[in-house]
Every structure is written in structure tokens, then in C-alpha cells.
Amino acid sequence: xxxxxxxxxxxxxxxxxxxxxxxxxxxxxxxxxxxxxxxxxxxxxxxxxxxxxxxxxxxxxxxxxxxxxxxxxxxxxxxxxxxxxxxxxxxxxxxxxxxxxxxxxxxxxxxxxxxxxxxxxxxxxxxxxxxxxxxxxxxxxxxxxxxxxxxxxxxxxxxxxxxxxxxxxxxxxxxxxxxxxxxxxxxxxxxxxxxxxxxxxxxxxxxxxxxxxxxxxxxxxxxxxxxxxxxxxxxxxxxxxxxxxxxxxxxxxxxxxxxxxxxxxxxxxxxxxxxxxxxxxxxxxxxxxxxxxxxxxxxxxxxxxxxxxxxxxxxxxxxxxxxxxxxxxxxxxxxxxxxxxxxxxxxxxxxxxxxxxxxxxxxxxxxxxxxxxxxxxxxxxxx
Numbered sequence: 001x002x003x004x005x006x007x008x009x010x011x012x013x014x015x016x017x018x019x020x021x022x023x024x025x026x027x028x029x030x031x032x033x034x035x036x037x038x039x040x041x042x043x044x045x046x047x048x049x050x051x052x053x054x055x056x057x058x059x060x061x062x063x064x065x066x067x068x069x070x071x072x073x074x075x076x077x078x079x080x081x082x083x084x085x086x087x088x089x090x091x092x093x094x095x096x097x098x099x100x101x102x103x104x105x106x107x108x109x110x111x112x113x114x115x116x117x118x119x120x121x122x123x124x125x126x127x128x129x130x131x132x133x134x135x136x137x138x139x140x141x142x143x144x145x146x147x148x149x150x151x152x153x154x155x156x157x158x159x160x161x162x163x164x165x166x167x168x169x170x171x172x173x174x175x176x177x178x179x180x181x182x183x184x185x186x187x188x189x190x191x192x193x194x195x196x197x198x199x200x201x202x203x204x205x206x207x208x209x210x211x212x213x214x215x216x217x218x219x220x221x222x223x224x225x226x227x228x229x230x231x232x233x234x235x236x237x238x239x240x241x242x243x244x245x246x247x248x249x250x251x252x253x254x255x256x257x258x259x260x261x262x263x264x265x266x267x268x269x270x271x272x273x274x275x276x277x278x279x280x281x282x283x284x285x286x287x288x289x290x291x292x293x294x295x296x297x298x299x300x301x302x303x304x305x306x307x308x309x310x311x312x313x314x315x316x317x318x319x320x321x322x323x324x325x326x327x328x329x330x331x332x333x334x335x336x337x338x339x340x341x342x343x344x345x346x347x348x349x350x351x352x353x354x355x356x357x358x359x360x361x362x363x364x365x366x367x368x369x370x371x372x373x374x375x376x377x378x379x380x381x382x383x
Contacts, residue, residue, distance in 0.1 A: 342375015
């Protein structure tokens with residue numbers, strides 16, 4: 001009789017040292033040893049760019065190998081720690097991802113090429129939950145009237161009206177026209193960015209533009225940021241970014257759950273490749289408030305962040321649970337749990353697995369999971 005396969009496997013990975021990451025960010029979130037280096041993201045999942053590795057007995061070395069053997073994980077879980085603004089970006093629909101990936105494969109564009117847009121054939125809808133008060137982001141295009149009011153404030157503070165009028169005219173045509181003009185390389189855009197940054201410098205009324213101008217001098221994304229909703233989240237608050245949503249994280253720590261993809265179309269605040277035409281093809285140019293994602297209490301001590309509770313998230317194959325006390329969970333498929341505070345124990349019918357702060361655990365099948373302990377345990381699972 002063959003030995004029964006383990007339900008629980010501890011997993012580990014190495015933090016990404018992107019320049020925008022917070023020094024020792026992931027280590028501080030998880031209570032791990034400090035390195036003194038930027039730690040921007042910890043990937044917990046099977047993406048081939050950075051698959052999580054087994055840290056306990058398993059018949060696979062990493063989750064990419066597990067998926068190659070027939071497993072399926074419809075999400076990627078991340079710990080994100082930003083000390084500086086990330087790029088303004090959006091992600092494709094499943095159809096756009098498949099066709100874009102196939103097109104670049106057919107053209108022979110190397111997957112690690114600077115100009116590559118599609119690293120894989122998958123969509124990347126995502127949500128992020130703030131781990132502490134003060135998580136800051138830009139998310140979605142705000143109403144045109146709000147952008148025009150901001151331009152009026154800059155004119156009153158000294159930006160020449162003639163420079164602002166070019167953007168005002170395009171905004172009168174709609175957000176798409178204004179966005180395209182800002183990223184077009186038109187000769188009037190650069191002096192507009194320069195004057196906005198000049199007036200914002202040292203002025204607390206325009207702190208965001210001042211900060212973006214210091215991080216990315218002369219970048220047209222500074223103007224795009226004026227067209228976006230600016231949010232500051234409290235601990236436990238979340239935003240939902242479906243395909244086509246324009247967004248940029250600015251600073252703070254969060255737990256991010258997304259489709260298992262690394263497809264990013266950028267639109268400013270970055271030294272990386274910007275493909276304006278492809279980004280415009282992907283973007284949703286509708287305006288309105290940012291798409292906040294309200295949690296629902298599904299049991300005492302268990303909150304669910306479920307994108308399908310939002311109309312634009314229908315069909316999203318994942319949800320994020322936050323467990324703060326003893327609970328029983330019915331997990332519908334392979335899942336990943338990570339403790340950011342406190343200490344827990346996970347139990348199936350046959351196994352027990354400690355999950356102290358900083359521990360990440362892969363659950364390889366559908367299971368009734370009993371959780372005991374207190375703190376914060378994030379569980380990413382299929383919906």
C-alpha cells in the first residue's frame with residue numbers, strides 16, 4: 001500500500017529586490033531575519049518566474065513542478081512592500097492575454113526582452129488588502145470634473161493657463177483622448193510636466209505631484225496621475241482591479257491576490273517599456289470612484305474578500321480569506337495560507353501543521369480545514 005500524500009507542505013521563496021521595495025519590508029511583515037536590502041514582493045504560488053519551493057517533505061521541489069505533474073493553482077499570492085511609487089499599469093483580459101502572448105511568441109520576441117508585453121497567456125485581475133493604515137494607491141480614472149478642478153488649482157498656484165489648456169481641450173473630448181495625448185510625445189507635454197513639478201515642489205497642497213516628480217522627473221505619468229483616483233487605505237481595506245483597470249501602488253504594505261500571471265502594460269512612472277498603443281487597447285477608460293472591495297464576514301473570525309461580489313469580478317476563480325480566531329473552512333481546492341501575525345495550527349482529518357508568524361503553507365487539495373489560534377492568517381483559495 002502506497003504512502004498517502006501529505007495535505008500540507010511548508011513553502012518558501014526569496015523576496016524580489018525591486019528598487020521600489022521597502023528595506024527589509026517582507027522580513028518586517030513576516031518577522032524574518034533582516035537583510036538590509038529592498039524587499040518588494042514575496043511570491044507564493046506556481047508562476048514559473050518565481051515558484052515557491054518546498055520546505056518540508058514533498059514529492060516536488062517547487063510549485064511549478066507540482067503544476068507540471070497535473071496540479072492547478074488559479075492564483076498567485078504576494079506580500080507587497082512599497083517604499084516608492086510603482087508604475088502606472090493595467091492588465092489584459094484572458095482573451096487579450098492569450099492573443100498577445102501568441103503574437104509575441106510567433107514574432108520570436110524573447111520572454112525576457114525589454115519590449116516584451118506578454119510574459120504568459122494568462123489574465124491578471126488582482127485585489128490588494130492593506131496590512132496597516134496608510135497604504136496608498138492610484139486606482140481608476142476619476143471624473144473629468146475632478147481633474148479639471150485640480151488643473152484650476154495648479155493654474156491659481158502659477159502654472160501658465162496656456163500650458164494647461166492643451167490638456168483641458170483633450171479632457172473635453174474624454175479621458176481616452178487626454179490619456180493618449182499625454183503619452184503621445186507631443187511637444188507641449190514636457191513643459192506641462194515641468195511646470196506642474198515646479199509649482200508642486202515643497203507645496204503641501206500638491207504633495208503627491210511633488211513626490212512623483214522627485215521619483216520620476218519629467219515623466220508624463222505625473223499628468224496621468226492627476227486623472228486618477230488617489231486612495232489611502234486603512235488596515236483591512238481593499239481595492240479590486242479587474243482587467244483594464246488603471247492603477248499604481250504608491251507606498252505601504254499589503255497582501256495581494258491575483259491571476260497567476262506577470263502580464264503588465266505600463267503607462268508611466270517607470271523606466272521600463274511603455275507600449276502606448278497596446279495599453280490603450282487594454283484600458284478601461286470609464287470614470288468614477290475607485291473600485292473598493294468590501295469584505296464579508298463568512299463565519300466568526302473569518303472575513304472573505306471575494307471579487308465575484310463586484311459586478312466586474314464575475315467569474316474570478318479566487319478569493320482571499322482572513323482568519324483571526326478559531327475557525328473551520330471548507331477549501332474547494334488547492335490553497336495557500338500565510339500568517340502575518342500571531343500563531344495558528346492547521347488541521348485536516350489526517351494532519352496537523354503549525355503556522356506561526358512568517359510561515360506559508362501549501363494545501364494541495366480540497367479539504368475541511370480546522371484553524372486554531374489568533375492573529376492574522378491569510379488564505380488564498382479557489383472561489
